[in-house]
Amino acid sequence: MQQLIHKITGLFLMPLVLVIAISGSALSIFPVLEQTRQSSDPARNLSVAALADAVKQSHPGTSQIVRHASGQIVAYYFENGNSGADLINPTTGESLGAYQPSQTRIWLTDLHRSLFLGDGGRMTAGLGAAVMLLICVSGLIMLKRRMGDWRQLFGPIRGTLSQRFHLELARMAILGLSLSAVTGLYMTAATFGFAPDGSGSDMAFPAVNGSPPAPIISLEGLQNVPVIQLRELTFPYNGDASDAFTLTTANGSGYVDQATGALLAYTPNSSAKQIYEFIYMLHTGDGLAPLALLLGFASLGVPAMGATGALIWWKKRQSKPRISNNTKSQDADAVVLVGSEGNSTWGFARSLHDGLSRAGLRVHTAKMNDMAKIYPNANQIYVLTATYGDGEAPASANNFMTRLDAYEGNKDVPVAILGFGDKQFSQFCQFAFRVGERFTRNGWHQFMPLATINRQSVQEFNHWNDALSQNLGITLELDPVQIDVKRHKLRLVSRADYGQDVQAPTSVFRFEIANDTKSRISRLMGGSLPAFEPGDLLAITPEGDKVPRYYSLASGRKNGFVEICVRNVPGGLCSEQLHGLKTGDTIEASFQANPGFRLEASKAPVILIGAGAGIAPLVGFIRNNRRKRPMRLYFGARHPRSDFLYRRELGEWHKAGFLHSLKVAFSRAQQRLYVQDRLRQDAAELAALVLDGAQIMVCGGRGMAKGIEETLTDILQTTGIELTDLRKEGRYVEDVF
Numbered sequence: 156m157q158q159l160i161h162k163i164t165g166l167f168l169m170p171l172v173l174v175i176a177i178s179g180s181a182l183s184i185f186p187v188l189e190q191t192r193q194s195s196d197p198a199r200n201l202s203v204a205a206l207a208d209a210v211k212q213s214h215p216g217t218s219q220i221v222r223h224a225s226g227q228i229v230a231y232y233f234e235n236g237n238s239g240a241d242l243i244n245p246t247t248g249e250s251l252g253a254y255q256p257s258q259t260r261i262w263l264t265d266l267h268r269s270l271f272l273g274d275g276g277r278m279t280a281g282l283g284a285a286v287m288l289l290i291c292v293s294g295l296i297m298l299k300r301r302m303g304d305w306r307q308l309f310g311p312i313r314g315t316l317s318q319r320f321h322l323e324l325a326r327m328a329i330l331g332l333s334l335s336a337v338t339g340l341y342m343t344a345a346t347f348g349f350a351p352d353g354s355g356s357d358m359a360f361p362a363v364n365g366s367p368p369a370p371i372i373s374l375e376g377l378q379n380v381p382v383i384q385l386r387e388l389t390f391p392y393n394g395d396a397s398d399a400f401t402l403t404t405a406n407g408s409g410y411v412d413q414a415t416g417a418l419l420a421y422t423p424n425s426s427a428k429q430i431y432e433f434i435y436m437l438h439t440g441d442g443l444a445p446l447a448l449l450l451g452f453a454s455l456g457v458p459a460m461g462a463t464g465a466l467i468w469w470k471k472r473q474s475k476p477r478i479s480n481n482t483k484s485q486d487a488d489a490v491v492l493v494g495s496e497g498n499s500t501w502g503f504a505r506s507l508h509d510g511l512s513r514a515g516l517r518v519h520t521a522k523m524n525d526m527a528k529i530y531p532n533a534n535q536i537y538v539l540t541a542t543y544g545d546g547e548a549p550a551s552a553n554n555f556m557t558r559l560d561a562y563e564g565n566k567d568v569p570v571a572i573l574g575f576g577d578k579q580f581s582q583f584c585q586f587a588f589r590v591g592e593r594f595t596r597n598g599w600h601q602f603m604p605l606a607t608i609n610r611q612s613v614q615e616f617n618h619w620n621d622a623l624s625q626n627l628g629i630t631l632e633l634d635p636v637q638i639d640v641k642r643h644k645l646r647l648v649s650r651a652d653y654g655q656d657v658q659a660p661t662s663v664f665r666f667e668i669a670n671d672t673k674s675r676i677s678r679l680m681g682g683s684l685p686a687f688e689p690g691d692l693l694a695i696t697p698e699g700d701k702v703p704r705y706y707s708l709a710s711g712r713k714n715g716f717v718e719i720c721v722r723n724v725p726g727g728l729c730s731e732q733l734h735g736l737k738t739g740d741t742i743e744a745s746f747q748a749n750p751g752f753r754l755e756a757s758k759a760p761v762i763l764i765g766a767g768a769g770i771a772p773l774v775g776f777i778r779n780n781r782r783k784r785p786m787r788l789y790f791g792a793r794h795p796r797s798d799f800l801y802r803r804e805l806g807e808w809h810k811a812g813f814l815h816s817l818k819v820a821f822s823r824a825q826q827r828l829y830v831q832d833r834l835r836q837d838a839a840e841l842a843a844l845v846l847d848g849a850q851i852m853v854c855g856g857r858g859m860a861k862g863i864e865e866t867l868t869d870i871l872q873t874t875g876i877e878l879t880d881l882r883k884e885g886r887y888v889e890d891v892f
C-alpha cells in the first residue's frame with residue numbers, strides 16, 4: 156500500500172511538489188541573509204518609547220514601526236504627500252536609509268503560497284504540502300521495511316547507485332521535509348478557517364483621556380516595553396486627541412494613551428495565536444536562521460529524490476518480464492506465485508512458467524499478494540519468493556500470509572517453495588521458510604523440500620530444475636537464458652598467465668567491446684561498455700551448455716576495459732574454453748550487478764583478503780582507489796615465482812599510494828603460510844582497524860572464506876565486536892565461489 160502511495164504521489168504530483176519545494180528552498184535564504192545583516196541587537200534597555208521618539212524626530216510623519224522576526228526594524232511614514240519606509244538602526248532608532256523589500260522574495264512568496272492563483276492556488280499549495288507529507292510517511296515505512304528494523308534506519312544501504320543515492324538523501328531530508336509539510340498544512344488550514352490562528356478577536360477601542368499628547372519619550376506604556384519585545388507600533392492619527400497608539404508585542408496587544416501614557420485594554424496573546432506563531436516560525440525559519448537553512452537544504456534534496464525515484468521506478472518497470480500465455484487462475488493446472496521487490500525473481504518465475512507450459516500444463520503466474528481465494532483446477536502450486544529487510548516479505552508478498560489463511564480451495568494441492576536470498580544476510584531466505592511453515596500449519600503438503608537460491612545463482616536454479624524434473628517425471632527445460640539480460644560481444648585484448656608450475660593455472664583476461672564504434676578517447680572512458688563496477692559479475696555461457704558461469708570483475712566501466720581472473724579447473728567447461736582464447740578472439744557475456752560486494756562510501760580503512768583468482772574484485776577496488784583510502788591487501792597463493800597474480804601492478808599501486816600495505820602468504824614456498832597465518836600475525840593491528848570502522852572484504856573459495864571467518868572471529872574477541880554484527884552493517888562482505 157505504502158509503495159503504491161509513494162509511487163503514485165511521487166510520479167503524478169511531483170511537478171507540484173517540485174514548485175513548492177524549490178520556491179521554499181529559495182525563500183529559506185532570506186531569513187538567513189536578514190539575520191546575518193542584522194548584526195547589531197537592540198540595546199537590552201532601549202525602550203519602545205526611546206525608539207519611537209528617535210524615529211519620530213527623523214520622520215515626523217511616521218505612522219507605523221514594524222519589527223520583523225529577523226530583528227529588522229522598518230518605519231513607515233507619510234510626508235509631503237508621499238509615503239515611504241526607512242530601515243531603522245535597532246540600537247539608536249536612527250534612520251539607515253530607505254527600506255527596499257526584495258521583489259524576488261515577494262515573487263517567490265506568492266509562488267510558494269498560492270502559485271499566483273489566489274485562493275485556488277492556496278488550496279493547491281496546501282495539497283502540495285499534503286502530498287509531501289504522504290511521500291515522507293510512505294517513504295519512511297518503506298525505508299524501515301527495507302532496512303529491516305527501526306534501529307537499522309541509519310545502517311548501510313544496499314542496492315544500485317540510484318537506490319542508495321535516493322535513500323541517503325531521503326534519510327537526511329525526511330525530518331525537514333515532514334516539518335515543512337505539517338506546518339504548511341496547518342497554515343493552509345488556518346487561512347481557510349479550518350484551524351485557529353488566534354486572530355479575529357478585535358480589541359474594543361478604549362476610552363482615552365483626550366488631553367493634548369505628551370512627549371513620546373515620557374509615555375510609560377511605551378517606556379516599559381523593550382524594543383526586543385516589539386512587533387508593531389501604530390501611531391495615533393496626527394492631531395486627533397481621541398486616537399491612541401496601538402501596540403503589539405511578542406506577548407499581546409493593547410493601546411497606549413497618547414496623553415497619559417497608560418496602557419489600555421491590554422490583551423495577552425491567546426494560546427491559539429502563540430501556537431500559530433510558533434508554527435509560522437517553524438515553517439519559515441523567520442528569526443531562526445539555522446532552522447531556515449536546514450529546511451532549505453531538505454527542500455533542495457527534493458528534485459534529486461524526484462529524479463532518482465523516477466529512475467528507480469523506470470528501471471523496475473523495464474526489468475519486469477511480461478508473462479506471455481498466462482492462463483486464467485480458475486483454469487490453471489499449475490500456479491506460480493511470485494514474491495519479489497527488485498524483479499529478478501520474476502525472471503526465474505518466467506522460466507518456470509514457460510518450462511511448465513512447454514510441458515503441456517496450463518500455467519497461471521501472479522504476485523503472491525494476488526493469490527486467489529480458490530484455484531479449482533490446480534494440481535500443483537509453486538511459490539518463488541525473495542526475502543527483504545531482516546527476513547521480511549518483499550513488496551509483492553507482504554499480504555500473502557493473510558491471503559493464504561483465507562484460502563478456500565482444496566489444500567491437498569502439492570506445493571513447492573523456492574526461496575531467493577543472499578547469504579550475506581543473517582536471515583537468509585527467512586521469508587521463504589516462514590511461508591513454508593505457514594503452508595504446513597494450514598495443512599498443505601510440500602512435494603519437494605524447500606530449496607534456496609543464493610544471489611540469483613543460475614547454477615542453483617538448475618539443480619532445482621533437475622530435482623523438479625525428477626519429481627514430476629518429465630524433463631523440464633527451465634531455460635535460464637530467458638531471464639532478460641543484454642549480451643555483449645567482447646574481444647580479448649590481452650592475457651597474463653600464471654601458476655602453470657604449481658598446478659594452479661590462472662590467467663588474467665582483459666577484454667574490450669568488439670567493434671566499438673565510439674572514438675578512441677571515449678573508449679578509454681568506457682565507450683560502449685555498460686555500467687559496471689569492480690566486484691560485479693561477468694556471466695559467460697560456455698559453448699555446449701546453457702548455464703552461465705560468473706566471474707568477478709577486476710575493473711569498472713571507467714577503466715575502459717573488462718578484466719577477470721580465471722583459474723583453469725580440470726574438466727571445467729567454461730574455464731577451459733576461456734584458457735584456450737587467443738588475443739583477438741571474441742566471446743559473448745553479460746554483466747550482472749553484485750551490490751552486496753561493494754566498497755562502502757566512507758573514508759574508513761579497508762581490509763581486502765583474497766586468494767588465487769579471488770584477487771580479481773580486490774584489484775578492481777585498489778586500481779580505482781584514487782582517493783587513496785587506506786587499503787591493505789592480504790593475498791594467498793602457492794609460490795611467489797609462479798602464481799603471484801598482479802605482482803608488478805600491486806608494486807606500482809603501492810608506490811602510487813593506492814595500496815597502503817600488501818601481505819602475501821605462499822603455501823608452497825619455503826616458509827609455508829596461508830592468509831589466515833598473516834592475519835594472525837597482524838591481529839592487534841587488524842583489531843584496531845576494525846575498531847576504527849574498517850570494512851573487510853573477502854573473495855575466494857568457500858574453504859578459504861570459512862578459514863578467514865574463524866580467524867577473524869578469534870582476532871575480534873579482544874574488541875567485543877561480533878563478526879555477525881559487522882556482516883549486518885555491511886562491514887564484512889564476502890564473494891565466495
Ligand SMILES: Cc1cc2nc3c(=O)[nH]c(=O)nc-3n(C[C@H](O)[C@H](O)[C@H](O)COP(=O)(O)O)c2cc1C
Nearest residue numbers: 495496497498499500541542546576577580583584
Ligand atoms: C535491502 C535488501 C535486503 C535484503 N534482505 C535479505 C535478507 O534478509 N535475507 C536474504 O536472504 N536476502 C536478502 N536480500 C537479498 C534478496 O532477497 C535477493 O537479492 C533476491 O534475489 C532479490 O529478489 P528480487 O530482485 O526479485 O526482489 C536483501 C536484498 C536487499 C537489496
